[in-house]
Amino acid sequence: xxxxxxxxxxxxxxxxxxxxxxxxxxxxxxxxxxxxxxxxxxxxxxxxxxxxxxxxxxxxxxxxxxxxxxxxxxxxxxxxxxxxxxxxxxxxxxxxxxxxxxxxxxxxxxxxxxxxxxxxxxxxxxxxxxxxxxxxxxxxxxxxxxxxxxxxxxxxxxxxxxxxxxxxxxxxxxxxxxxxxxxxxxxxxxxxxxxxxxxxxxxxxxxxxxxxxxxxxxxxxxxxxxxxxxxxxxxxxxxxxxxxxxxxxxxxxxxxxxxxxxxxxxxxxxxxxxxxxxxxxxxxxxxxxxxxxxxxxxxxxxxxxxxxxxxxxxxxxxxxxxxxxxxxxxxxxxxxxxxxxxxxxxxxxxxxxxxxxxxxxxxxxxxxxxxxxxxxxxxxxxxxxxxxxxxxxxxxxxxxxxxxxxxxxxxxxxxxxxxxxxxxxxxxxxxxxxxxxxxxxxxxxxxxxxxxxxxxxxxxxxxxxxxxxxxxxxxxxxxxxxxxx
Amino acid sequence: xxxxxxxxxxxxxxxxxxxxxxxxxxxxxxxxxxxxxxxxxxxxxxxxxxxxxxxxxxxxxxxxxxxxxxxxxxxxxxxxxxxxxxxxxxxxxxxxxxxxxxxxxxxxxxxxxxxxxxxxxxxxxxxxxxxxxxxxxxxxxxxxxxxxxxxxxxxxxxxxxxxxxxxxxxxxxxxxxxxxxxxxxxxxxxxxxxxxxxxxxxxxxxxxxxxxxxxxxxxxxxxxx
Numbered sequence: 155x156x157x158x159x160x161x162x163x164x165x166x167x168x169x170x171x172x173x174x175x176x177x178x179x180x181x182x183x184x185x186x187x188x189x190x191x192x193x194x195x196x197x198x199x200x201x202x203x204x205x206x207x208x209x210x211x212x213x214x215x216x217x218x219x220x221x222x223x224x225x226x227x228x229x230x231x232x233x234x235x236x237x238x239x240x241x242x243x244x245x246x247x248x249x250x251x252x253x254x255x256x257x258x259x260x261x262x263x264x265x266x267x268x269x270x271x272x273x274x275x276x277x278x279x280x281x282x283x284x285x286x287x288x289x290x291x292x293x294x295x296x297x298x299x300x301x302x303x304x305x306x307x308x309x310x311x312x313x314x315x316x317x318x319x320x321x322x323x324x325x326x327x328x329x330x331x332x333x334x335x336x337x338x339x340x341x342x343x344x345x346x347x348x349x350x351x352x353x354x355x356x357x358x359x360x361x362x363x364x365x366x367x368x369x370x371x372x373x374x375x376x377x378x379x380x381x382x383x384x385x386x387x388x389x390x391x392x393x394x395x396x397x398x399x400x401x402x403x404x405x406x407x408x409x410x411x412x413x414x415x416x417x418x419x420x421x422x423x424x425x426x427x428x429x430x431x432x433x434x435x436x437x438x439x440x441x442x443x444x445x446x447x448x449x450x451x452x453x454x455x456x457x458x459x460x461x462x463x464x465x466x467x468x469x470x471x472x473x474x475x476x477x478x479x480x481x482x483x484x485x486x487x488x489x490x491x492x493x494x495x496x497x498x499x500x501x502x503x504x505x506x507x508x509x510x511x512x513x514x515x516x517x518x519x520x521x522x523x524x525x526x527x528x529x530x531x532x533x534x535x536x537x538x539x540x541x542x543x544x545x546x547x548x549x550x551x552x553x554x555x556x557x558x559x560x561x562x563x564x565x566x567x568x569x570x571x572x573x574x575x576x577x578x579x580x581x582x583x584x585x586x587x588x589x590x591x592x593x594x595x596x597x598x599x600x601x602x603x604x605x606x607x608x609x610x611x612x613x614x615x616x617x618x619x620x621x622x623x624x625x626x627x628x629x630x631x632x633x634x635x636x637x638x639x
Numbered sequence: 640x641x642x643x644x645x646x647x648x649x650x651x652x653x654x655x656x657x658x659x660x661x662x663x664x665x666x667x668x669x670x671x672x673x674x675x676x677x678x679x680x681x682x683x684x685x686x687x688x689x690x691x692x693x694x695x696x697x698x699x700x701x702x703x704x705x706x707x708x709x710x711x712x713x714x715x716x717x718x719x720x721x722x723x724x725x726x727x728x729x730x731x732x733x734x735x736x737x738x739x740x741x742x743x744x745x746x747x748x749x750x751x752x753x754x755x756x757x758x759x760x761x762x763x764x765x766x767x768x769x770x771x772x773x774x775x776x777x778x779x780x781x782x783x784x785x786x787x788x789x790x791x792x793x794x795x796x797x798x799x800x801x802x803x804x805x806x807x808x809x810x811x812x813x814x815x816x817x818x819x820x821x822x823x824x825x826x827x828x829x830x831x832x833x834x835x836x837x838x839x840x841x842x843x844x845x846x847x848x849x850x851x852x853x854x855x856x857x858x859x860x861x862x863x864x
Contacts, residue, residue, distance in 0.1 A: 375755035408835040410749025422777030
């Protein structure tokens with residue numbers, strides 16, 4: 155079992171192939187490592203003496219002090235790398251990320267070079283990531299060792315991807331939503347370390363609450379299944395599969411064979427192993443972000459709380475497409491809510507407050523609902539609309555006169571309170587409270603989505619998307635429950 | 640290379656694994672199969688008569704299945720007609736006579752060896768439209784009872800499993816036990832490469848296979864090949 159500690163938490167880093175050309179991978183990687191605040195020593199290897207980004211360029215790895223760095227990031231071409239790795243091992247390097255291409259993907263000669271690389275790293279005891287990959291991110295180590303952007307805010311999602319593009323996509327989403335990342339790695343050619351190795355590391359990693367995987371090809375599906383199933387018991391693993399539509403039904407004499415499409419079998423494998431399968435990349439990130447920031451629901455019963463009508467109706471429609479249910483409100487909950495709302499409220503689930511909320515209504519209703527034994531999850535809709543009105547009042551030419559200054563401040567304070575209440579009540583009751591408004595995208599600085607973001611929680615962009623995330627949490631909770639976990 | 644077993648051989652293997660198949664007898668002549676049917680207490684009218692053989696894959700399409708056979712005269716006539724339809728390329732053939740079980744709901748179950756994930760077990764909505772409907776659920780064999788219960792829950796057409804047209808709801812325990820048993824078959828008998836139970840008719844809620852097709856490796860010791 156390779157030890158991935160120095161891949162994700164290195165003591166010091168050596169980057170090979172550094173030149174002063176800011177368009178080259180070596181330069182960009184060095185830049186990203188330095189600019190994102192890695193605290194350990196960083197060494198640059200290159201052909202031309204001098205300094206790059208204020209770091210002296212060393213002609214040989216032999217010039218690195220013994221034991222100063224345990225992680226090597228390779229941007230040099232295949233012909234140089236076997237000698238480099240031998241010398242690196244002698245210096246105490248135990249993990250390497252090979253970003254350089256020219257291996258298996260480049261033809262038979264490259265494949266031979268890759269085979270030699272694999273054998274050599276096994277001999278040297280070096281955990282090898284890549285080759286032909288974009289890099290590795292580890293926010294607890296303030297490390298962005300990547301040939302491309304971006305970095306991400308710290309958080310509890312760990313990403314392993316068979317495509318570097320999707321590492322970038324997920325990191326972009328982390329930046330946009332504010333729900334951060336612990337680790338992220340592109341598997342590249344995965345000649346030694348593969349998805350299952352990264353997932354094993356993540357399942358033991360205290361910084362990680364949920365793993366997020368982009369999978370394209372599976373070499374040995376049975377082995378992947380056997381290795382991943384026990385990991386799912388420890389932490390949720392969200393997977394999105396590329397190429398799912400590529401292979402349709404096989405020619406088969408039997409009905410069962412004709413029905414066994416790759417997608418149907420993969421789907422069954424996920425259900426059996428407890429993997430949470432998302433339909434697309436956005437759904438995958440949002441599910442992971444919800445796992446990372448919300449408690450698991452105890453069951454499937456959802457109550458929708460909304461400040462006005464239509465959103466609640468759409469949420470109930472979305473719920474009908476999932477394993478979740480919208481049960482009638484329990485009598486005691488109904489009575490308690492009825493005491494706090496004007497007579498025109500919906501008197502049903504969804505709880506439509508019909509604009510009847512006063513200063514403390516939303517937090518009070520949320521507390522009653524989320525705290526009730528027969529409610530497993532809450533969807534909160536309508537955040538941010540007061541601030542949207544406030545923004546118009548602020549910019550309409552009459553501000554701050556006519557009493558506008560006071561009402562604008564009130565509206566914005568209220569939305570901030572609602573967002574805070576959603577987070578605090580979910581934490582105090584152990585019931586997930588997922589919030590949704592399109593303002594997360596259309597008006598991200600609105601106090602409602604901005605407050606949720608500042609608290610590290612996801613503000614879903616629509617009720618339907620919030621419901622999909624909740625469905626994934628409930629499916630995983632059911633998988634655990636069925637197995638007595 | 641693989642070998643497709645006849646329906647009778649396939650049924651025999653399923654029965655050994657406690658998978659319910661409709662009561663049946665076989666014979667190579669009309670007289671032989673009628674005598675066997677009369678001697679078997681559970682083979683009762685109405686009956687189904689079929690012509691089976693390892694080389695016969697699509698019985699329905701060739702008109703080799705006679706349903707609703709209600710008395711001995713009709714049975715003898717059906718058997719004679721079926722034998723007359725056999726072709727030289729069918730090789731060894733035999734008559735199979737089984738009790739025609741009653742139930743309006745048809746499921747499908749089966750085994751298939753997936754190139755990536757190995758042997759898998761499936762359950763779904765069955766019958767002649769099974770492939771068009773494609774409401775199926777797979778798992779990697781072998782499965783636990785919990786896996787089997789979740790497979791059944793994963794089917795989209797849940798209403799078919801509740802009380803339906805005067806018939807009781809599907810007996811989930813019986814379905815679960817059948818799926819677990821089916822998933823163990825290729826583990827205990829590695830020469831089994833695929834299987835089809837289609838349709839599995841829900842009789843008083845319990846699944847009963849009225850057709851079976853098992854494919855084995857041709858070096859199998861399961862049958863005399």
